[in-house]
Amino acid sequence: MAAKYPDQRVFFASWNKTRDIKALNELLVGIAKHTPHAPEMNVLVVGMPNVGKSTLLNALRNIGIAGPTPKALRTGAHPGITRSLSTRLKLSIDPLVYAWDSPGVMLPFLGKGESGAERGVKLALIAGIKEGLYDIDALASYLLYRLNVLDPISPAYLKILPPGTQPLTDVYEFLDILAKRLGMLRRGGIRDTARAAVWFVQWWRNEGGFVAAATEHAAVRGWGFDFQWDLANPSDSDKSAGAVAPSDATAVGSDKSQERPDEAVIQARMEACIERFERGVDGEEDDGSNVSKTQEKKQARTELLAKRKAKAERRWAKKIKCSIIWIFGKLSADVSAKISSRTALD
Known part of the structure; x- marks a missing residue:
């Protein structure tokens, strides 16, 4: 991809892997050292909500600043913790490297039809948007489906089910077994599948994603x-x-x-x-499927107002032109009359 995007530098890193944070810190320090004419380097961190921007900066600060460093930026498991551009955070002393944290940048519209709906579920699964917008059973069902697609023989979720359990496709059967395994019961000994669904999604965010990615x-x-x-x-x-x-x-x-x-x-x-x-x-x-109906209405209204404005401008231009022609015509007539009268007197 370096040949396709020669002006971009891509670096894959995980905030909870020290070697990745050290490598990223060395990369930033190296860039700063190659620009000695600048007294300091400023880095802006941008990304989707709740992907770990603040957590990444805290980790970089711990690596780049010697000695114990308290957590400088608030973090949380839900989107919206960072609501405005932060104050500068020092990541390195020599050379000076500062970073700005920013609120999550969210797409104004996720798309139409099934693709847009699926994109919303994906974002809810990673807590990129509020998961309360979706039914927790729907999130668990989609996650179960994707883990089965990823590895139909031995999906990652088998590690949290009783030994010997076979891959499952029915989310309610899966949640029932999981609730029993975790001892999640309601009054009367009824298995609490709703709590099991919440636990399943949290497990995937904290651990299951790594388990699925490490499947050989x-x-x-x-x-x-x-x-x-x-x-x-x-x-x-x-x-x-x-x-x-x-x-x-x-x-x-x-x-x-x-x-x-x-x-x-x-x-x-x-x-x-x-x-x-x-x-x-x-x-x-190209096909406009990434534009919502509200945006389409706004765009149509904007185009309508632009057409009305252009029509009014043409009408006024025509009136002004007619007025100018009339004025010039009248002036020409007056001048001609004066010339004629003067000629007659002579």
């Missing part, structure tokens, strides 16, 4: 629900990259299927995945 024999890999690629079936991008994909005849879950895929295969699939996502975004821009 899953054919589907990726960074999340919007960036996944299939390693089981070869594609044209693999052939163009000269990579050798795992054989289709290899059974999923066998020892051979667990061999690490060719690095060129992973690279080709990653790039193809990003390109598909970009094409999808461009398609939404």
Whole structure:
């Protein structure tokens, strides 16, 4: 992707991995050292709500400033903790590096139809938007479905169910078993599936996502629900990259299927995945599916007002033109009359 985006630098990091934070700190300090003419460097952190911007800055501060450093920015498990641009946070002393934290940047509209609805569920699952906007059973059902797609043989949620449990597709059966396993009961010994659904979503946010990503024999890999690629079936991008994909005849879950895929295969699939996502975004821009009905009404009203204004301006321009012609005509007539009268007197 460096060849495709030469002016951008991408760095993958996790705030809870010290080596990633150290590497990111070294990257920022290195950039600051390469601009010695500037007395300091300022970094602005932007992103979707509740993705860990403030947490990342606190971690960078702990690495970059020697000695014990108290948490400088408030953090929380729900979106909206940071509501305005923060004061500058010092990340490094030599060279001087400061950072600004910012509120989450949210899309004004998630899209129309099923794709927009699914995008909203995804954001609610990662607490990017208030999960109260969605029924918790719906979130649990979608999460169960996606984990089954990611690894249909041994999905990550089996680790939180009783040993020997087979993969499940019915969310109510799943939540019933989970509630029993966790001892979540209501009065009368009824299993509390609502609490189990909340626990399931929280488990995925805190631990399950890492468990799912670390699955060795899953054919589907990726960074999340919007960036996944299939390693089981070869594609044209693999052939163009000269990579050798795992054989289709290899059974999923066998020892051979667990061999690490060719690095060129992973690279080709990653790039193809990003390109598909970009094409999808461009398609939404072209067909207007990323514009809400409210925005469409506002746009239509704006266009109507612009047309009315243009029409009024043309009407006034025509009146002014007619007035100017009439004035010039009258002046010409008066001048002609004066010339005629003077000629007659002579």
